[in-house]
Amino acid sequence: MDTLSYKTVSANDATVQKEWVVVDATDQILGRLCSKVAKLLRGKYKPNFTPHVDCGDNVIIINADKVRMTGKKWNERQYVSYTGYPGGQRFATPAILQAKSLRRGGKAGKHPLFIHVVKGMLPKNRLGAKLLNNLYVYNGSEHPHSAQKPKAIDINTLN
Numbered sequence: 001m002d003t004l005s006y007k008t009v010s011a012n013d014a015t016v017q018k019e020w021v022v023v024d025a026t027d028q029i030l031g032r033l034c035s036k037v038a039k040l041l042r043g044k045y046k047p048n049f050t051p052h053v054d055c056g057d058n059v060i061i062i063n064a065d066k067v068r069m070t071g072k073k074w075n076e077r078q079y080v081s082y083t084g085y086p087g088g089q090r091f092a093t094p095a096i097l098q099a100k101s102l103r104r105g106g107k108a109g110k111h112p113l114f115i116h117v118v119k120g121m122l123p124k125n126r127l128g129a130k131l132l133n134n135l136y137v138y139n140g141s142e143h144p145h146s147a148q149k150p151k152a153i154d155i156n157t158l159n
Contacts, residue, residue, distance in 0.1 A: 011050040016043075020058045020150035022143070026066045028155065030094075030117060033067065036158050038121035041131045045158065054127065058134045060150055064111050065102060065139040069094060079116055101139060109144075111137035 021040060025033055043049050043056035069077075074095045081090045097113040114137045122128035136145065 009048055011048045011053050011055045013053065015048070016053065016055045017046075018055075018057060020060065020145060020148040022060045022062060022150045022152045023155050024063055024141075024152070025061050026063045028067055030067050030069050030113070033061075033155060034114065034117040035121055036155050037061065037135070038118050039158070041118070041122065041134055052127065054130055054134075056131060056134060058148070058150075059136070060143050060145055061111075061114060061135070061137045062141050062143055063139070064114060064137045065098070074098075101137075109136040109138065111139070 023033070023037060023040075037059050039045060040059050041056040043054070046055060049055060075093055077094055078091045079093070079097070081092070082088055083090065094113055097116065101111045101113065114135070115132065118135060119128070119132055122131050136143065
């Protein structure tokens with residue numbers, strides 16, 4: 001006799017409702033902003049969250065050049081990358097990564113500082129790489145995704 005009145009619903013690619021959201025990074029602290037963005041990308045705020053499915057939203061971050069870091073982190077924190085060649089270890093501070101994005105003009109939609117920070121908060125597998133493609137970061141307040149009709153959300157209201 002089946003007495004359960006509820007069933008666990010598991011999302012799949014056909015049943016996922018993906019949305020486009022815009023997040024304003026003006027005067028936000030980088031790590032706190034990126035942790036909430038990673039949750040949005042992952043879909044953890046949705047009731048039908050399934051860990052092995054891309055059920056998150058497409059996130060557009062605007063005004064990325066106005067983000068803040070506390071303390072002396074702009075110049076003292078170091079991110080390490082490795083080219084794969086002997087002697088190919090590279091070090092970059094957040095200020096260097098931000099300047100690289102400003103030189104590029106922020107037109108490409110990929111911001112090295114935000115990509116590095118959000119990537120560390122996503123799963124380290126193929127799903128995490130796929131989720132990172134749903135993130136678009138721009139330095140100014142304009143973005144080329146107006147055709148998708150993104151809705152603006154206040155990131156401070158999320159937990």
